[in-house]
Amino acid sequence: MTLKECYTALEGDYEGVLNRLRSEKMVQKFVLKFLNDKSHELLVTSMEAGNYEEAFRAAHTIKGVCQNLSFTKLYESSHLLTENLRAGYGADTDELVQRVEADYHQTMAAIEELQTGNPA
DSSP: OOHHHHHHHTTOOHHHHHHHHOOHHHHHHHHHHGGGOOHHHHHHHHHHHTOHHHHHHHHHHHHHHHHHHTOHHHHHHHHHHHHHHTTSSOTTHHHHHHHHHHHHHHHHHHHHHHHHSSOO
């Protein structure tokens, strides 16, 4: 899988990130680093513990990383969750967490495929 194909699979903006970071090598370096980011794990554990302030920080971090890397789909869902959690647990929080979960797993699968060169 090429980097461009990875961006298609995760529903991101390949041209946007390439314009921002200026080289495919640099983009790939940071995309692969996303595999080791612990923000998603923090989001999950914080939600399970009912620590919505910490969940907000985790969602906000995911949003920022995704914005910088042009992971459009995950950025959009994490942005919605961040805004929802800004005031604590809300009516739509659980649904938004599920959306972030689905988008996160889609993103991770595409990056893992890029890393291994094998279909996920």
